Amino acid sequence: AQSIRLAVIPGDYIGPEVTEEALKVLSAVCPAYDIKVDPTHYDLGAQRYLATGEVLPDTVLAELREHDAILLGAVGGRPGDPNLPAGILERGLLLRLRFELDHYVNLRPSRSFPGVPTPLASDAPIDFVVVREGTEGLYVGNGGVVRKGTPQELATEVSVNTAFGVERVVRDAFVRAQGRRGRLTLVHKTNVLVHAGGVWSRIVAEVAPEFPDVTVDYLHVDAATIFLVTEPERFDVIVTDNLFGDIITDLAAAVTGGIGLAASGNVNPDRTAPSMFEPVHGSAPSIAGQGKADPTAAILSAALLLDHVGEQAAARRVEDAVTTDIAARVDAPARTTSQIGDDIAERVSN
Numbered sequence: 001a002q003s004i005r006l007a008v009i010p011g012d013y014i015g016p017e018v019t020e021e022a023l024k025v026l027s028a029v030c031p032a033y034d035i036k037v038d039p040t041h042y043d044l045g046a047q048r049y050l051a052t053g054e055v056l057p058d059t060v061l062a063e064l065r066e067h068d069a070i071l072l073g074a075v076g077g078r079p080g081d082p083n084l085p086a087g088i089l090e091r092g093l094l095l096r097l098r099f100e101l102d103h104y105v106n107l108r109p110s111r112s113f114p115g116v117p118t119p120l121a122s123d124a125p126i127d128f129v130v131v132r133e134g135t136e137g138l139y140v141g142n143g144g145v146v147r148k149g150t151p152q153e154l155a156t157e158v159s160v161n162t163a164f165g166v167e168r169v170v171r172d173a174f175v176r177a178q179g180r181r182g183r184l185t186l187v188h189k190t191n192v193l194v195h196a197g198g199v200w201s202r203i204v205a206e207v208a209p210e211f212p213d214v215t216v217d218y219l220h221v222d223a224a225t226i227f228l229v230t231e232p233e234r235f236d237v238i239v240t241d242n243l244f245g246d247i248i249t250d251l252a253a254a255v256t257g258g259i260g261l262a263a264s265g266n267v268n269p270d271r272t273a274p275s276m277f278e279p280v281h282g283s284a285p286s287i288a289g290q291g292k293a294d295p296t297a298a299i300l301s302a303a304l305l306l307d308h309v310g311e312q313a314a315a316r317r318v319e320d321a322v323t324t325d326i327a328a329r330v331d332a333p334a335r336t337t338s339q340i341g342d343d344i345a346e347r348v349s350n
């Protein structure tokens with residue numbers, strides 16, 4: 001029995017729509033496991049920014065730290081919206097949270113769901129997890145522009161890879177592989193990115209002897225995209241840097257049943273700050289307000305949250321309900337966002 005102090009950041013466009021369904025399912029599953037969820041909503045996102053210019057005030061960040069976990073919908077505007085330049089919310093809110101709360105393991109599981117159509121030739125079961133580094137790489141904003149707007153304009157983005165940052169995420173991935181099928185694949189581009197790639201390869205090789213039961217494998221990221229489509233069942237744990245992890249997890253979502261099903265956890269394994277759970281997808285402005293968003297990714301992210309706070313039984317219950325719900329979608333009429341949430345909530349409560 002426990003009470004979870006949960007910070008909820010619904011965010012923009014479909015963010016609030018899918019978050020509401022995730023909360024609905026949490027409310028439905030928790031009583032049976034004697035879990036109490038105590039949610040506090042935070043109105044961070046486009047509306048607050050447009051109304052006040054605030055993205056993530058320090059006082060709010062300090063409050064967020066006092067929670068056991070954070071559930072986030074999605075943030076960000078319509079690409080090209082002049083009122084909301086790209087990056088303001090993505091960098092100032094989402095990435096700032098990941099960095100400040102030290103979410104160095106961006107956990108993105110991919111599995112196939114019986115009955116879900118995929119674009120793949122084979123229907124071999126897929127079950128892998130991408131351990132995406134979450135605090136370094138090209139995401140740190142280490143760069144700049146000079147001579148802006150001139151023909152001599154020069155823009156740089158420099159990827160930051162520290163031995164400390166790489167080693168901690170690599171170790172986490174080894175431990176996960178050990179607890180799964182014992183297979184770890186490093187994905188990088190060491191044939192071109194020799195400096196960063198060198199650190200990643202060396203650290204994987206150095207840590208590997210401590211995990212003799214884990215088989216280590218390496219793929220260049222371009223080749224990895226081939227195998228993610230042609231042979232995804234070969235993967236168990238993939239460890240990779242921030243940007244490669246971003247890209248291959250959208251691909252992984254697409255091949256295993258769609259972006260509407262892909263969940264993620266921004267995990268701080270040392271528990272020095274709350275971890276944050278969110279769908280892999282974004283705010284999908286073009287489908288917002290129409291009941292078209294699939295809340296499954298948000299609901300599965302809530303299951304990852306339950307897992308993280310030690311409520312494995314409740315987490316399995318949600319995942320099982322989702323699996324059953326997804327199987328029942330085949331040949332059934334389409335449902336709205338809230339109907340899917342209602343149905344999954346019903347499945348977890350009886």
Ligand code: NAD
Nearest residue numbers: 074075076077078090259260280281282283284287293294
């Ligand atoms: P997106 O993930 O929002 O949308 C990509 C495609 O997937 C669109 O066709 C969309 O309609 C569809 N889609 C996404 N989620 C869906 C769902 N739950 N059900 C059904 N279909 C779904 O990516 P984008 O269009 O590149 O980005 C839109 C905005 O979201 C941008 O401002 C971007 O910066 C932001 N973004 C935020 C996050 C986040 O908050 N974690 C993640 C990705 C993108």
Ligand code: IPM
Nearest residue numbers: 076090091094095246280282
């Ligand atoms: C994701 C998103 C974010 C990322 C953006 C919105 C900063 O695409 O969570 O996958 O690139 O990490």
Ligand code: MN
Nearest residue numbers: 246247250280
């Ligand atoms: Mn992404």
